[in-house]
Amino acid sequence: MSDTTHKADQCNRLVTDPFLKQAFKDVRDALHQKFEQASVSDGDTLLDIRKMLHLLDSVWANLERAVSDGKLEQYRAEQEAKGSFLGELNGNRETH
Numbered sequence: 001m002s003d004t005t006h007k008a009d010q011c012n013r014l015v016t017d018p019f020l021k022q023a024f025k026d027v028r029d030a031l032h033q034k035f036e037q038a039s040v041s042d043g044d045t046l047l048d049i050r051k052m053l054h055l056l057d058s059v060w061a062n063l064e065r066a067v068s069d070g071k072l073e074q075y076r077a078e079q080e081a082k083g084s085f086l087g088e089l090n091g092n093r094e095t096h
Contacts, residue, residue: 002073004066004069004070004073005070005073005074006070007066007069007070008066008067008068008069008070008071008073008074009070011063011064011066011067011070012067012070014063015060015063015064015067024056024060027056028053028056031049031052031053031056032053034049035049035050035053
């Protein structure tokens, strides 16, 4: 197993973990609530909350990207194995 597929397996466990999903939702909900409660004139607070939401989303997106990268690498490895197998078959064919 390559580093990428190992990382993908680990990240897949995280993104499918109901407790972690709930934790992300809870944090996102709390940030949205703080955003709604902040004064319109408090631009610094609003900007900070927006940054936190962006970072939270970025962490989740990185986890999902690692899962996708692992699936892609696994698919490529499977295709390469099929190609090698077919190449061996073609190489062993007798020509008439």
